[in-house]
Amino acid sequence: MINNIVNTMRIWYDFKIKIILGSIVVGILTGFVASCYRYLLEESLIFAHFIYGMQLEKLWFIPIWTVVLATSGYIVGCIVKSDSMVAGSGIPQVEGILMGKLSMNWYKVILKKFIAGVMAIAAGLSLGREGPSIQIGAAVGQGVDRLFKGTDLEKKLLMTSGASAGLAAAFNAPLAGCIFALEEIHKNFSPKILIPAFSASIISDIIAKQFFGMSPVFNFKYVKVVTLGDYGYIVMLGMILALCGVAFNKSLLKSQDIYNSIKFLNVKNKPVIAFLVAGVMGLVLPQVLGGGHDLVSDLTISNMTVQMLVVILVGKFLFTMSSYGSGTPGGIFLPLLVIGALVGSIYGNIIHVLFGFDLQYINDLIILGMAGYFSSVVKSPITGVVLIIEMTGAFTSLLPISVVCVTAYVFSDMLNSKPVYELLLSRILNTHKKAMHN
16 A cells, blocks of 8 residues: 555656646757747748838839738648648637637648748737747647657647746746736646646746846836726726627637628738738738837837827727738737737826826836736736736736736626636637538
8 A cells, every 4th residue: 555655756756847847848959949930920920010111212113012911821721721720820729729629730820820920910910929938838748748658648738838948938928827827727726737847937038038138028118006096096997908808709709700701801801901011001000010019118218298199009900900800820929919018108198188197107007007908918918917016027016916807807807708728719619510410
């Protein structure tokens, strides 16, 4: 009896050591791969801004670029047609795989996600890097499991570690990467998941910092925390963000319905529409191009009018719907954070006019807008708190960020809003069922 207990403990100990070592390998590989992906996307967006700026000076180049956009969109559509696991964010697909309802070819997903993602951002589509980075990390985890010839449980743990490491590398947010894996992907705060996921996230973040430095993704130089007497404004902001989050989720699904309802569109040519829309937006409203990292930075240092902020908000929102609804590979994390930042900025300016709110706190409201909007859309408030603190370095804003995240979460829940990735996964599974029946 005692020998059996000792043997069981030894087997469990060996299993933990194997998983931790595997997660470290996954973290190293994911850190390099996701950092390369992030670097290429950043360079692609610089290229996009250059091209659209040049077109304003050389109008003859517009028709040439339009042909390039249409061709690029069709190539991306062919990539998505060849493997449906490449489409969209990648986070719902990872969740489906871990549930045992989907499968993917890990190295093909990495290669195709790289190519299609770079092409999309080079065109300027309103998509982020985080969803693809999470899927790429999960694919790396699956590849490492193949190398170690692990069990099904080991595969799931290594894929989870890779997903955590992918988010950590995308946003310099190792703790958020780990919490996201627990709260959103598994919906289970288990030590069995926590240790390997956190190990991979830390290693991946260390590698990413070698590429991009130690500064937070959003380097707010001046943040004055809202006083306790103004917390009523924070609660009101959370309620507004909840309503906006519900609108985001419904619009995202509606955008897919609109693409599907157009008879002459199929998987191959849907991205063409999104790429052509990007061509128009790049000329008339270049602020909304790409994920929107630079736009958030501009909000903290520029004095844009409320009217201009509203125009950018509407443009970014509709452009994100057009980009994601087409099935083009890319995430919604960064675009939705930007939309939340815009809502926070507009809200701050309005309450300044109506109630004399001090504009020295506007940067704090921008941060709160990102956190609350994430919480209402993704329905992962703890991840929202940790992610925004790590991305902005605003550790002194922990309390107001927590308040706005909980408020946005609770009110969106009262409006019967479901987590966006749960909604998207449901659609993917329904599509797969129909394909199998046909």
